[in-house]
Amino acid sequence: MKIIKIVIFLLAVSLVGFCLLKNIQDFNKELPIENSPTVSEINDIQSVEINGKEYVFAWIQVTRTENLFLHPNFEERYTLQESIEKYGCINLTSGGFYSEANSPIGLFISEAEIISNKDSNNLFNGYFTLTKNGEAAISKDYSGEPVRIGLQAGPILIQNGQIQRLVLANDKMARRIVVALTKEGNIYFITFYNEESVFVGPLLADLPLLVSNIQNKFDIEFISALNLDGGAASAFYNQEIQLSELTPIGSFFCEK
Template identity: 25%
Template sequence: MKKSVILILFIILISSSFIFFKGQAKDDRFITYEVDLNDKEVKLYWKDEKDNNFKSIQNLKNWLETKDQTLLFATNGGMYKKDNTPQGLFIENFETKSNIDTLSGNGNFYLKPNGVFYIADNNQAKIDVTENFNLKKNIKFATQSGPMLVINNIIHSAFNENSKNLNIRNGVGVLENGNIVFAMSKKEINFYDFATYFKKLGCKNALYLDGFVSRTYYPEEKWIQTDGNFGVLIGITNK
């Protein structure tokens, strides 16, 4: 009897420890959303059927409601030019609407390597370094941004652990089980700490989306930011 009680207590302790350590991956400094592509619909949006830019999450939310769809989660999906056109590659419903950018330049987008986040028609998501990206006909959605945060499980070499370059940041990663994870910092943070968070979550590859302008809509967590003036938006609805 005593041995049985000890065994049960041991199992409870181990289980509790597992939950505790597993929970350490998530961090209260971030809004985090994990999504299974087989369960939810993940799409990239730029313009409506009248060729009007959505620009804000609120506009996207309103438009989806006219289609009897409920927006579950949304965030801005990459950098954009002054006229709200996507910077770099943008593919929507298999159509390339903005070409890939392999040039060099200034700013976060060009802090090489940058990368491409994309979803194929087989419901598989992936993030590739731009130089390794292969444009295929089966790519349904894609957005290019930069810099990469994590590359093959290694934090971008340009990031410094004690950097004072602090900003609000949002990004996307792909987990080993194929799920997509989005994260946005609630407060200003440096690139190294942001990349470290994605690595702790289990992302071998993660991509920076944007900085201080970033917005995230996640009503389930009572995080509702629907303003903004963006290019590409990422929206998630039920299938």
């Protein structure tokens, strides 16, 4: 009799367990199962390595030069988000360097208006210009020809297709912003940074080779490249990533 009771008890437990398992399975079938996207699927992250260190990079390829604008931000001090909303930017990157007095260092021309004249500077030795006809150039001098956009920055990283060797007394690891031109005249803005700490990035001395590595990786030929303001006073925005500034950016390129 005792054995019969034990058998009946075990059968009852099994039946209850089966019913619970069936209910759980039916409940799970009713819930939609979503795959959690990886970071690379969200941001399409690309990386490049130099001297054993890996850096994330992203770029903006300007599709229509007439939609590219250089806005001063020395007095306005708009944040990245405020700039995007105010000017309707689909892409944005920080521009040139500025002084402690919140004024541009060297040449600064916005919509053909000269805000600051060029200045002789060994570090900021390059000029990015864009004419009203959409002809872009990066050169070591600016002769005063009419341009819609003109910005002095530096140093020059690539000139006439040749990587420039940079000898710097003081160098540090910081997020970098670069403007580069192809032989077809296409404009690229590129940022390099550390994925774990976004305000950290490569040494300035390593930047020419990093830009060159990208062109080799993607079969793009840059004939010239120029370093723009980076570090804490830099920002970068496209449809994949948003890198905000820590301190105000002095100016920014906005593609509408």
